[in-house]
Amino acid sequence: MARLSISHLKKSYGDFIAVDDVDIAIADGEFLVLLGPSGCGKTTTLRMIAGFIPPTAGSITIGERDVTALPPWKRHCGLVFQSYALFPHMTVAQNVAFGLEMHKVPQAERGPRVAEALRLVRLTGFDDRYPRQLSGGQQQRVALARALAMQPQVLLLDEPLSNLDAKLRLEVRVEIRELQRKLGLTTIMVTHDQEEALTMADRLVVMEKGQVRQVGTQRELYEKPADRFVAGFIGRSAFLDGEVTAPGRFRTAGGLDMVCAAAAKPGPATLALRPERIAVGGEADGLPNRFTAKVEHASYLGALLDIQVALDEHDRMLLQIPNRPGLTEPQPDESITIGWAEDAGLVYPRGA
Amino acid sequence: MSTAAPEAVAGARTNLAGLLVVPATLFVAFMLIGPLAILFRYSLNKFVPGQFMVDALVIENYVKFFTDAYYLNVLARTVRVAVLCTLACLILGFPLAYVLARTQSRFKNLLVIAVVLPLFVGNAVRAAGWMTAFGSRGALNASLMGMGLIDQPLEIMYTEVAVLIGIIAVNLPFMVLSLQSVIEGIPRNVEEAAFSLGANPAAMFRRVLWPLALPGILAGTILTFILAMNAYATPVLLGGPKFQMMGPLVYGQFAQQNNWPFGGAISFILMTATILLTVAAHFIVQRRNR
Ligand SMILES: Nc1ncnc2c1ncn2[C@@H]1O[C@H](COP(=O)(O)OP(=O)(O)OP(=O)(O)O)[C@@H](O)[C@H]1O
Numbered sequence: 022m023a024r025l026s027i028s029h030l031k032k033s034y035g036d037f038i039a040v041d042d043v044d045i046a047i048a049d050g051e052f053l054v055l056l057g058p059s060g061c062g063k064t065t066t067l068r069m070i071a072g073f074i075p076p077t078a079g080s081i082t083i084g085e086r087d088v089t090a091l092p093p094w095k096r097h098c099g100l101v102f103q104s105y106a107l108f109p110h111m112t113v114a115q116n117v118a119f120g121l122e123m124h125k126v127p128q129a130e131r132g133p134r135v136a137e138a139l140r141l142v143r144l145t146g147f148d149d150r151y152p153r154q155l156s157g158g159q160q161q162r163v164a165l166a167r168a169l170a171m172q173p174q175v176l177l178l179d180e181p182l183s184n185l186d187a188k189l190r191l192e193v194r195v196e197i198r199e200l201q202r203k204l205g206l207t208t209i210m211v212t213h214d215q216e217e218a219l220t221m222a223d224r225l226v227v228m229e230k231g232q233v234r235q236v237g238t239q240r241e242l243y244e245k246p247a248d249r250f251v252a253g254f255i256g257r258s259a260f261l262d263g264e265v266t267a268p269g270r271f272r273t274a275g276g277l278d279m280v281c282a283a284a285a286k287p288g289p290a291t292l293a294l295r296p297e298r299i300a301v302g303g304e305a306d307g308l309p310n311r312f313t314a315k316v317e318h319a320s321y322l323g324a325l326l327d328i329q330v331a332l333d334e335h336d337r338m339l340l341q342i343p344n345r346p347g348l349t350e351p352q353p354d355e356s357i358t359i360g361w362a363e364d365a366g367l368v369y370p371r372g373a
Numbered sequence: 374m375s376t377a378a379p380e381a382v383a384g385a386r387t388n389l390a391g392l393l394v395v396p397a398t399l400f401v402a403f404m405l406i407g408p409l410a411i412l413f414r415y416s417l418n419k420f421v422p423g424q425f426m427v428d429a430l431v432i433e434n435y436v437k438f439f440t441d442a443y444y445l446n447v448l449a450r451t452v453r454v455a456v457l458c459t460l461a462c463l464i465l466g467f468p469l470a471y472v473l474a475r476t477q478s479r480f481k482n483l484l485v486i487a488v489v490l491p492l493f494v495g496n497a498v499r500a501a502g503w504m505t506a507f508g509s510r511g512a513l514n515a516s517l518m519g520m521g522l523i524d525q526p527l528e529i530m531y532t533e534v535a536v537l538i539g540i541i542a543v544n545l546p547f548m549v550l551s552l553q554s555v556i557e558g559i560p561r562n563v564e565e566a567a568f569s570l571g572a573n574p575a576a577m578f579r580r581v582l583w584p585l586a587l588p589g590i591l592a593g594t595i596l597t598f599i600l601a602m603n604a605y606a607t608p609v610l611l612g613g614p615k616f617q618m619m620g621p622l623v624y625g626q627f628a629q630q631n632n633w634p635f636g637g638a639i640s641f642i643l644m645t646a647t648i649l650l651t652v653a654a655h656f657i658v659q660r661r662n663r
Pocket residue numbers: 034037039057058059060061062063064065066213
């Protein structure tokens with residue numbers, strides 16, 4: 022187990038920059054999740070750490086050692102592929118023993134370590150099966166056991182759960198996290214499943230277009246998104262375009278005036294509001310921002326009601342109100358009163 | 374699948390499949406096994422000069438082959454040439470096939486065509502080409518002597534080396550294509566998994582690539598071995614009259630000596646040797662990878 026630090030990592034393919042100046046430091050035993058939309062450079066980053074893609078610039082340090090120039094087989098990174106990549110001509114036990122053999126672990130030690138790794142992923146007794154005789158979830162766990170058995174410095178997971186069905190995914194998610202805690206493994210996982218990222222990570226890295234947008238805990242990302250992209254990517258937000266007219270004053274494109282946090286600088290800006298911060302009906306009384314809105318669409322989601330409203334022609338937003346007994350969803354074209362506190366909205370300068 | 378009575382549909386399908394293989398089977402039976410049976414029968418006949426072939430049931434043609442050092446020598450040379458060519462094709466062909474299978478170049482199809490291209494030129498035409506290149510007054514010797522690097526022409530033509538080079542050149546595309554199709558079926562990330570588990574390229578090759586490519590290696594070696602054992606045009610044109618291999622020997626007995634019984638016997642010895650060696654190699658390779 023070791024610390025991992027990535028500094029100014031960059032990868033370009035011709036003119037296209039797949040990963041741009043990525044800086045991340047991961048503590049010993051930390052579970053870090055790389056999250057971002059498809060094509061943002063997550064896999065490229067992970068493969069550079071594993072040593073399969075030579076970086077265009079920057080460096081990677083595992084523990085105290087600069088591994089930037091080392092080939093993959095000298096990096097001691099346990100890598101679990103999305104497609105598992107088990108060796109089809111070897112049994113489960115041989116697959117798991119492969120890393121031990123390559124690292125010249127004495128024969129006598131291999132058996133117990135293979136058995137231990139298989140026990141950890143709850144596959145004891147599957148030693149003599151071939152990969153084709155296993156279900157997807159079992160293959161996934163063999164891939165994990167194979168990476169764990171060699172006691173890697175860091176564990177790298179590239180969308181390890183995306184081939185599993187929804188129920189199994191929930192189970193394996195918990196299993197991986199428990200194992201990682203128990204073994205104190207420094208881990209980086211790549212996913213584009215937001216819920217998976219939020220439930221598993223100690224800290225998250227949100228990437229977009231090859232760049233890191235924000236690094237932080239779930240709470241930091243949700244409550245203080247660094248920019249408009251993160252505000253829209255983690256959880257949901259309603260966005261109102263407009264401009265900051267004076268400190269603490271925001272005017273929407275449709276001409277509505279609102280109060281917002283005083284720190285915002287005047288100029289074109291976007292106001293982001295979390296749906297659950299918006300009060301409806303009587304609860305909006307006394308709030309500094311109060312508007313009458315027309316319901317456009319309402320959907321019943323069980324614990325929540327999702328309501329799409331329009332303040333005027335230009336300004337639409339999404340509300341979520343908790344379901345209560347006796348609450349009926351508003352009908353389209355019904356008028357409701359909504360309101361929010363001045364610190365509920367986050368202001369992001371536009372065109373920056 | 375259950376072992377109980379198969380469903381009606383599945384049964385019908387099997388019957389249909391059975392029907393579909395009938396024409397090919399009949400063709401093989403009439404065109405290959407029939408003549409072979411007749412040939413085998415001939416090989417047991419007697420050859421009396423002047424009388425052509427006399428009906429008999431004797432093994433003297435086989436005895437003649439196995440008691441004459443000249444013929445045994447031809448057999449040994451044929452096997453040696455075939456083994457060397459097959460090994461050379463494997464060693465030269467594997468890296469080429471690997472690159473072809475893994476390349477992401479836009480020109481991949483062109484590369485594949487470049488590998489196959491030599492096959493468009495028939496064996497005889499190609500061997501004639503080699504003759505003009507490697508003959509004592511050929512292009513190679515002319516330029517080497519012109520540059521003053523040698524003063525005697527190199528003896529390449531009519532040697533075993535010439536035959537080896539010729540057969541390797543003919544057989545290499547078959548090896549490369551057999552290997553390439555199998556390597557293409559091996560996911561790249563299986564190799565990467567081996568690297569990430571600490572295997573260096575040599576270990577990865579030995580433990581992952583080679584065993585997974587084995588079906589292609591077997592197909593390619595069997596194909597090139599059979600082709601080399603039965604080579605005709607290349608040894609005749611590049612080896613010259615003194616360099617005898619089994620293929621030309623068979624032809625000589627039939628076409629020049631008119632000795633059909635002995636020609637038949639040599640044919641059967643060649644065929645049996647090819648099959649036995651192929652099966653033996655197959656078992657050795659399989660055992661190694663247990
Ligand atoms: N060999 C390559 N040549 C050119 N561009 C590449 C190459 N490999 C990746 N890219 C580009 O780099 C970008 C990042 O790719 P990457 O595979 O890291 O995305 P990702 O974040 O893992 O996406 P996903 O969630 O879909 O897996 C993509 O836009 C991709 O098209």
